[in-house]
Amino acid sequence: MIELRKGMEVELDIEKLAFGGKALARVEGLIVFAEHAVPGQRVRLMVTRKKRQFAEGYVQEVLSQSTHYVEPFCPHFGVCGGCSWQDLRYEEQLHWKRLHVLESLEHLAGVSEAAVLPTIPSPDSIWYRNKMEFTFSNRPWIERLDDDPGRLGQPSSLALGLHVRKTFEAVLNIETCFLESPQAVEILREVREWCRETRLPAYSTRTHQGFWRFLVIREGKRTGQTLVNLMTSSQGDQGDVVERLADQLCTRFPHITTFIHSVTDRKAQVAAADFSRPLIGPGFIEDRLGSLNFRISPESFFQTNPLAAEQLYSAILKLGEFTGRETVWDLYCGTGSIALFIAAHVRRVVGFEVSEEAVRDAFENCRLNEVDNCSFVSGDLKEVMKHVCGSLTSSGRPDVVITDPPRAGMHPQVIQALLGVAAPCIITVSCNPATLARDLVVLLEQYQIETVQPFDLFPHTPHIECLVKLKRK
Secondary structure (H helix, E strand, O other): OOOOOOOEEEEEOOOEEOOOOEEEEEEEEEEEEOOOOOOOOEEEEEEEOOOEEEEEEEHHHHHHHHEOOOOOOOOOOOOOOOOOOEEOOOOOOOHHHHHHHHHHHHHHOOOOOOHHHOOOOOOOOOOOOOEEEOOOEOOEEOOOOOOOOOEEEEOOEEEEEEEEEOOOEEEEEOOOOOOOHHHHHHHHHHHHHHHHHHHOOOOOOOOOOOOOEEEEEEEOOOOEEEEEEEEEOOOOOHHHHHHHHHHHHHHHHEEEEEEEEOOOEEEOOOOOOEEEEEEOOOOOOOEEEOOOOEEOOOOOOOOOOOHHHHHHHHHHHHHHHHOOOOHHHHHHOOOOOOHHHHHHHEEEEEEOOOOOHHHHHHHHHHHOOOOOOEEEEEHHHHHHHHHHHOOHHHHHOOOOEEOOOOOOOOHHHHHHHHHHHHOEEEEEEEHHHHHHHHHHHHHHOOEEEEEEEEEEOOOOOEEEEEEEEEEEO
């Protein structure tokens, strides 16, 4: 009998991909999770962690290759924290994403395999994102050479890129990226070099000192418009340094239609501004979903894979079976993209959203598209729902409720309010099968599942979007 321990090497066969993306193998019944392995491989693994019920490790050598393996196309693969499934054939990615949805719903909500349809692929598997957030750091990551795992650079250096896997401090200077667009990478490189030449320090997560913090690039995939949002701290009087950078960028890259300078002094490493000011352009960009135009502000939510989102929204239209007489509630409506997409097919839509900026954009999007049967309510959803449900009359009840909550899922009070509303149909969109299953457990007291349709909005990652139609029993 093999007794695994930390630092031990062991040969094993990779059986599957577990929810969350790690590969899974077994040693005499003990589950072993492996980083960057593909089902069908036989590998030599170094054990890095041993618990009573499982072990973890990293692959030192592939002894026998899988037929599902493909060579990663990005030179940063394995170091950068994104695109962890690049070494898996795309068809297999779709297969495992469906299985992860099925396993979550089957184990937690008792959903049968027949209810989960095959995953709908993304129209584009590279350069599909319309938004990327890059981080400044004073600790650049020096990439590995041969078997060197890599290391942190000196604290005085400036890095701008993406975080290294499993680190909160190290930032990899991205030179190539297949997520947003080649033009976005060119902007990233230009900003990095320009900021280095200023000799102003990047923000340190240890000392909470430094000027440069985040670079956010948003693109209109259909319009070609680009928004650059540069975030700094308020530390020190830096004169017109950001204005000069804005002028240089917009001169070199004419497709940049808006440049925004945002300031944040929050210690959390989140690209959220305390205040912002447009230096060039109107402070937003526009893009299209189907025939609709949408205004996108720097911090408002908009689906990051718009071409795949069109497929998702078209499926909502189909599942809704709208006749033109329905009242629809759109919970977590963001900038109103789903509401506007279905507006021409229903009597009216009422959207609910916590972000006041997103609601302002939603009203503006209605104006842009001459849509007059949508209204939006801003506020904490559990409090808003409690108030609205308390004053509901039978004529004001929705015929269909659409929900698109964040990864954490719906608040329990929102779910209870939904049960009280008793809409004949609920269509829920989720980017997290685990929280989706948790929410369904409660909703299935009064509803039954008709359809589960997974969508791949995030190729080469373990993330999966899912659409579920519920009919009241």
